[in-house]
Amino acid sequence: MVLRALAIVVGAALIVLPTASGQQEDDYARVAWNVLPPGQSGDLLFPPTASDQLRLYDGLTPRGGDVRTSDLPRYFKPERFGVSGRVVRTERPRAGVRILRDRWDVPHVYGRTRADVEFGAGYATAEDRYVLLELLRGPGRLAALDAPGVDPFALATAGRQFVPTPATERRIARQLDLVRAAGAKARQLVGDVRSYVAGINAYYRKRNQGRRPWTTTDVIAVGAMLGSSLGIGGGDETRRSMFFDALQKRFGDESGARYWDLLAEQQDPRAPVSVDGVFPYAQAPRGPGNVILDDGSFRPAGTGPPAGFHFRSPIGASNALLVSARRSASHHPLFVAGPQVGYAYPELLLELDLHGGGIDARGASFPGLAFYVQLGRGKDFAWSATSANSDIVDHYVETLCAGDDLHYLYKGECRPMSAFDAGELKGNGDEADRSIGFRETVHGPVLGYATVKGRRVAVSMRRSTRGRELLSTLAFQDLNLNRVRDATSFFRAMNQLEFTFNWVYADDRDIALFSSGRLPIRAAGVGTGLPTDGTGGYEWRGYEPLRRHVRGVNPRSGVILNWNNKSGRGFAASDDNWSYGPVQRVQLLQNAVARRKVHTLASLTGAMNRAATQDLRAVAVVPALDEYLSGAPADAFDEQLLNLMVKWLVSGSSRLDRDLDGKIDDAGAAIMDVLWPKLADVVMRPTLGSLTDRLKALMSVDQRANPAGSSYLEGWYGYVVRDLTSAAPSFCGAGDAARCRSSLWAAIHDTGVDLAAAQGPDPTRWRSDATRERITFGFLPQTARWTNRPTFQQLITFDRHRRR
Numbered sequence: 113m114v115l116r117a118l119a120i121v122v123g124a125a126l127i128v129l130p131t132a133s134g135q136q137e138d139d140y141a142r143v144a145w146n147v148l149p150p151g152q153s154g155d156l157l158f159p160p161t162a163s164d165q166l167r168l169y170d171g172l173t174p175r176g177g178d179v180r181t182s183d184l185p186r187y188f189k190p191e192r193f194g195v196s197g198r199v200v201r202t203e204r205p206r207a208g209v210r211i212l213r214d215r216w217d218v219p220h221v222y223g224r225t226r227a228d229v230e231f232g233a234g235y236a237t238a239e240d241r242y243v244l245l246e247l248l249r250g251p252g253r254l255a256a257l258d259a260p261g262v263d264p265f266a267l268a269t270a271g272r273q274f275v276p277t278p279a280t281e282r283r284i285a286r287q288l289d290l291v292r293a294a295g296a297k298a299r300q301l302v303g304d305v306r307s308y309v310a311g312i313n314a315y316y317r318k319r320n321q322g323r324r325p326w327t328t329t330d331v332i333a334v335g336a337m338l339g340s341s342l343g344i345g346g347g348d349e350t351r352r353s354m355f356f357d358a359l360q361k362r363f364g365d366e367s368g369a370r371y372w373d374l375l376a377e378q379q380d381p382r383a384p385v386s387v388d389g390v391f392p393y394a395q396a397p398r399g400p401g402n403v404i405l406d407d408g409s410f411r412p413a414g415t416g417p418p419a420g421f422h423f424r425s426p427i428g429a430s431n432a433l434l435v436s437a438r439r440s441a442s443h444h445p446l447f448v449a450g451p452q453v454g455y456a457y458p459e460l461l462l463e464l465d466l467h468g469g470g471i472d473a474r475g476a477s478f479p480g481l482a483f484y485v486q487l488g489r490g491k492d493f494a495w496s497a498t499s500a501n502s503d504i505v506d507h508y509v510e511t512l513c514a515g516d517d518l519h520y521l522y523k524g525e526c527r528p529m530s531a532f533d534a535g536e537l538k539g540n541g542d543e544a545d546r547s548i549g550f551r552e553t554v555h556g557p558v559l560g561y562a563t564v565k566g567r568r569v570a571v572s573m574r575r576s577t578r579g580r581e582l583l584s585t586l587a588f589q590d591l592n593l594n595r596v597r598d599a600t601s602f603f604r605a606m607n608q609l610e611f612t613f614n615w616v617y618a619d620d621r622d623i624a625l626f627s628s629g630r631l632p633i634r635a636a637g638v639g640t641g642l643p644t645d646g647t648g649g650y651e652w653r654g655y656e657p658l659r660r661h662v663r664g665v666n667p668r669s670g671v672i673l674n675w676n677n678k679s680g681r682g683f684a685a686s687d688d689n690w691s692y693g694p695v696q697r698v699q700l701l702q703n704a705v706a707r708r709k710v711h712t713l714a715s716l717t718g719a720m721n722r723a724a725t726q727d728l729r730a731v732a733v734v735p736a737l738d739e740y741l742s743g744a745p746a747d748a749f750d751e752q753l754l755n756l757m758v759k760w761l762v763s764g765s766s767r768l769d770r771d772l773d774g775k776i777d778d779a780g781a782a783i784m785d786v787l788w789p790k791l792a793d794v795v796m797r798p799t800l801g802s803l804t805d806r807l808k809a810l811m812s813v814d815q816r817a818n819p820a821g822s823s824y825l826e827g828w829y830g831y832v833v834r835d836l837t838s839a840a841p842s843f844c845g846a847g848d849a850a851r852c853r854s855s856l857w858a859a860i861h862d863t864g865v866d867l868a869a870a871q872g873p874d875p876t877r878w879r880s881d882a883t884r885e886r887i888t889f890g891f892l893p894q895t896a897r898w899t900n901r902p903t904f905q906q907l908i909t910f911d912r913h914r915r916r
Contacts (some may be wrong), residue, residue: 279532
């Protein structure tokens with residue numbers, strides 16, 4: 113029903129009016145480019161601007177690391193303030209507001225007052241992303257509530273409608289009181305949101321579309337959707353705890369805990385980091401405040417999915433490459449960065465250029481939150497983000513009392529759980545309508561029930577940002593008003609944002625990184641990664657101040673590189689992030705940047721583009737495998753397969769299909785694609801046995817079978833490399849090196865047998881299918897070569913600055 117309604121989206125012909133180009137605001141950028149594939153338009157009638165940026169994005173991919181200055185205008189579009197070139201269309205949605213559309217259909221919004229600018233931003237958002245506005249507003253409410261057993265993002269992309277109860281609306285609207293109490297700047301934020309909502313509704317009225325007018329509650333709900341899908345970490349303690357129990361039951365308490373620590377990688381000293389310094393966080397060992405659930409005992413409450421309750425966004429390709437002035441050919445910092453929010457149509461982000469009433473900013477925003485630019489540039493600085501996945505969600509184990517499942521013990525008192533009726537999720541296809549309701553404790557929604565040493569308990573969830581989503585946008589207010597003037601003021605601004613992101617910054621002098629998040633200070637006796645005793649003695653002790661956050665300016669290396677890796681030493685991985693080990697894809701960026709001592713904006717873009725099509729398994733796993741098997745007797749055919757993978761490594765480890773014949777160019781990729789799941793299995797299974805499959809189930813992506821080798825989200829690559837480079841393996845061959853080598857050769861041999869049967873006896877002619885890896889965009893018929901790049905990417909350098 114939703115999708116049928118969305119078909120009426122902005123379909124009128126474009127009206128071209130002669131007009132003067134937009135006034136030029138203060139713009140200190142020496143060079144400014146960006147790209148947002150597939151395009152700015154979200155119209156379901158698919159005008160040219162729905163996909164015109166896709167050819168830029170896809171065109172850069174086969175260049176690999178060979179990117180020249182002359183390539184930048186070929187594969188990116190200008191990101192200067194104001195219209196570059198001809199104004200294609202002018203809109204005047206009300207007095208005091210002009211929206212100038214350029215050839216890419218980017219809206220350049222000019223307002224006489226700040227309210228005018230916000231109104232224009234809302235109008236442009238509705239015009240370009242009406243589809244997504246309608247998809248997100250209902251499920252966003254479920255995200256704000258942390259409704260158990262519901263994946264709001266999946267509901268939104270499936271077009272499911274959610275009809276909230278008045279209680280849901282009241283709870284979400286309560287955030288406005290919290291914001292108003294935060295001071296004059298926060299009260300101005302409420303005014304900005306109201307003007308933005310008025311702009312959305314003005315467009316809705318003009319086109320006679322939308323089931324109901326937008327409200328500030330809708331804005332808060334979309335903010336919760338963003339925070340719960342991209343800006344969150346932790347919240348998987350229940351599943352991990354049961355796995356911990358399984359390890360201890362199999363190996364004993366001591367050995368089980370040792371294997372847990374190896375797999376969780378919370379504080380692996382070899383994990384690559386982005387900035388200098390040490391930032392101790394969540395380093396407490398397991399203690400009396402932690403609770404271990406009996407393996408297999410958890411059952412979700414209500415109608416939640418049988419597998420549990422934990423949902424993670426599959427998105428993990430945001431990256432940032434910043435070079436300091438001393439390693440820049442221009443002697444000014446270089447900035448190549450952007451978020452990855454998935455490939456779809458309409459594109460989840462939209463671009464805006466906002467000017468007036470003190471606002472001067474250009475960049476990308478999320479529909480429903482686009483009253484400010486959230487990823488972009490100001491007059492003399494640029495910023496972007498990668499997901500940090502810091503631990504801001506904890507599970508609490510509630511001791512039941514009163515002889516039922518509806519009362520729990522807290523601070524010596526037997527309390528009743530409250531009941532919350534959220535609303536009705538409308539059916540879709542064969543699915544019937546479903547009422548959404550749940551119970552709550554002082555910690556949050558009750559996820560379900562389990563046992564601890566046979567005793568029945570409840571499990572609830574506490575998120576540090578719950579009920580506070582709108583407050584985080586104060587950071588963007590400071591950025592859009594250009595209150596940020598240097599790295600220090602950037603840190604202060606981004607510390608207002610409570611979601612977990614790594615924020616990168618550059619101006620004409622400095623590069624910087626700040627890792628945001630409302631980071632709980634846990635009680636003594638509580639280690640991260642396992643549930644917390646909920647009886648009241650182990651509550652959070654507040655939240656970390658700015659000085660305790662990971663941050664850095666102009667590192668000694670001269671570069672800041674982040675690809676969702678660990679941001680700083682000492683900062684523990686969250687319980688749902690088992691990827692901070694010795695192998696992480698940021699090493700592809702490190703290798704590419706290290707090829708030159710001094711960079712230009714083009715060469716830094718080339719470093720990003722080279723890494724985007726490399727296979728991390730070739731770069732990290734093949735050398736370890738080759739060294740481990742060196743000198744071991746082998747069949748000549750098996751050795752040929754290993755040598756072909758080494759040759760692939762030497763030639764660049766690319767997964768490109770340059771001639772577009774539908775096949776990845778190098779035979780080494782074909783061998784690795786078939787070998788990798790076998791290899792991961794023969795390394796881990798001899799020790800873990802059936803728990804290998806349990807480990808796989810904990811991961812959001814099965815890295816054992818993942819063909820796109822730089823799309824790294826979990827720890828499998830690191831597990832294999834660590835085992836093969838240790839003095840003695842912990843897992844492979846059950847700790848026996850000779851048996852490990854034999855099993856590795858057997859995996860290589862089996863790979864050869866499989867490929868020979870499928871593609872013939874000559875290994876040099878084996879190829880992997882590149883067609884199935886091509887990027888798709890939902891409704892759009894166009895596809896693109898596989899690449900692991902941000903979906904909104906900026907290339908910027910500044911050579912001037914306002915007076916500091």
